Amino acid sequence: MLGQGFVSAAAIAASVLFILSLGGLSNQEKAKRAVWYGIVGMALAVFFTSxxxxxxxxxxxxxMMVIGAGIGVYVAGKVEMTEMPQLVAALHSFVGLAAVFVAWSADLERRRVLAAQAADGVMQEFSAFAALVATKAPDELTFLQIEVVFAIFIGAVTxxxxxxxxxxxxxxxxxKPxxxxxxxxxxxxxxxxSLLLAILYxxxxxxWTLIVLAALSFFIGYHLIMGIGGADMPVVVxxxxxxxxxxAAAVGFTLSNDLLIVTGALVGSSGAILSYIMCKAMNRNFVNVILGGFGGSQGPAAEIEGEQVAIDAGGVASALxxxxxxxxxxGYGMAVAQAQTAVSDLVRKLRASGKTVRFGIxxxxxxxxxxxxxxxxxxxVPYDIVLEMDEINDDFATTDVVIVIGSNDIVNPAAEEDPNSPIAGMPVLKVWEAKQVFVSKRGQGTGYSGIENPxxxxxxxxxxxxxxxxxxNALLPLID
Structure with missing residues (x-):
């Protein structure tokens, strides 16, 4: 058993490591080291807290810790990189459910302490949390109840x-929404x-109020995300x-755990900032994303003239x-096909031929x-040739060939040309300004969001x- 001083020092060290981890993830070259900061920080947090x-x-x-670690190792080894989005969503659900369980347990302990104090004022057996509750003044217990409500509501929705x-x-x-x-x-x-139940509580x-509150919050989370279209999933995640x-921060206040408060606040604030950045990139209002499906056209979409002209590997190779x-x-089509290695091979071959090759993300x-x-x-793929939209959008007009791999909405000119399009106003990569554009696509469908692409x-x-x-892979042998 360690003293509180050791635990507090470890919490400060872990918090610093988490901040360094978040800061490092903003740069691809520093990301691997940043991940290790996070791993070490979490190891310190778990060890000294326990x-x-x-x-x-x-x-x-x-x-339980050994079993959890084993499951984590198994999942990390089994899940493909293309499945990372759904894995992240699944891990979020665990945090939310844990918050609900901890909040329920905290209230049960609060009730047990109050009952014992009302009976004889002595706790025969008590947990560390119960001992903490026993020292709280009435107004502090009210704040504890408010924290429990927030933890259950946010956790259940999550x-x-x-x-x-x-x-x-x-x-x-x-x-679809x-x-x-x-x-x-x-x-x-x-x-x-939910608000009325919180007041009653x-x-x-x-x-029973907390059980019904959790049930209502479970429904809100389910119905809210069911009403959001697949094209908005990056923002939703x-x-x-x-x-x-x-x-997690709400649970940290409930348990008087400073590290949990700091960590939860870091994750919460960074996630909120990232959501704002995503909405800005899509020219979408954050509230509209949360409340409804993708887009919101104001009239009939413009008719598309012409036809889709197919080309074979030989034709693409000749142009390249x-x-x-x-x-x-x-785009996501590259992830589904797990084509990133083939893309990397193509890039190496083109660069070996003296061509300038870059990525637009x-x-x-x-x-x-x-x-x-x-x-x-x-x-x-070298980091220095992977550029963000704002860095590369002006270069398409002077580019000989653009290869679009499994993208749809992010290269859709309707965002600029059709005010009635569901994605009108969304910033997109202006690939159509290049001399030639080749689109690698499974078929003639409209893609995940169901929006046609001119x-x-x-x-x-x-x-x-x-x-x-x-x-x-069919294209690679044809490149000089």
Whole structure:
């Protein structure tokens, strides 16, 4: 058993490491070291917290930690990089559910302490948390109850919302916005009922209020995310990340755990900032994203003229062999086909021929912020040729060839040309300004969001149909 001084010192060290980890993740070259900062910080947090004052029950605590670590190692080894978005959503759900359970337990302990004090004023057996509760003044107990309410509400919304997000990202739930009859009124009604239950609880109502509050919050999380379209999933994932952080912070206040408060606040604030950045990248209002499906057209979309013209590997190779500059724009289709290694091989071959090759990355490409950057880093694509949208958008007009791999909305000119389009005003990569555009795509469908793309019908665009990995592997031997 360690003293509180050791635990506090470890909490400060872990907090510093978490801050360094977040700061390092903003740069691809520093990201690996930043991840290790986070790993070491979490190891310190778990070790010193488990040995802190008032902690016991090691006969079950240690096995649970070993089992949890084993599951983590197994999942890390089994999950493909292309499945990272749904894994992140699943992990958010665990944080939310843990917050609900801790809040319930905290209130049960509070009730047990008050009952013992009312009986004889002596606690025969008590946990570290119960001992803490026994020293609190009435106004401090009221704040404890408020913290319990917040932890349950935010945690329950995070849990079911993350489960639905996992289903949509994994393709197990329809990506289109779905809501029950009554739509947002149901969410508003559940929120009002939750507030009434919180008031009843704070005025002495029984534990049943917290159970019903959790049930209503579970519904809000489920119905809220079901009503959001698949194209908004990058924002939803970062938003749920923020929710999980605030849920952890609320639990930290409940348990008087400074490290949990700091860590939760870091995750919550960074997730909120990332959500704002994602919304800005999509020209979307954050509240509108949370309350509804993707887009909101004001009239009939513009008619698209022309036809999609297909091309084979030989035609694409000929254009690439003649080109001096090439920009590759990856999207979720590259992740699904696991084509990042083939893309990396193509880049090495083109650069060996003296061609200038770069990548254009849209902030919401894929199903998770930074999804494409992670996949390209895994395939060992040099960091210095992977550029963000703002860095490369002005260069398309002077580029010989653009290869679009599995992208749709982020290269859709309707965002600029059609005010009635559901994505009108969304900043996009202006690939159509290049001399030639080749789109690697499975078929003629409209993609995840169901929005038609005029790019596919333009005179300088050719459709390179087929599985992205197979198509690129067929192209590689033809490059000089």
């Amino acid at each position: 040995l802190g004052p008032g902690i016991g029950g090691y006969w079950w605590l240690i096995p 849990f079911t919302g993350s489960v639905v997000a996992f289903g949509k990202l994994a393709g197990k739930v329809d990506g 779905r809501q029950l009859p009554g739509g947002h009124l149901l969410n508003a009604g559940a929120a009002v009922l 704070l005025n002495g109502a029984g534990f 970062s938003m749920l990340n923020s929710y999980s952080g605030w849920a 062999n003649d080109a001096d500059s090439v920009i590759i724009v990856p 849209h902030p919401v490409a894929g199903r998770l912020p930074g999804h494409m950057n992670v996949l390209l880093a895994e395939a060992k 790019l596919f019908f333009k005179d300088n665009t050719r459709m390179f149909y087929g599985d992205a990995r197979d198509s690129l």
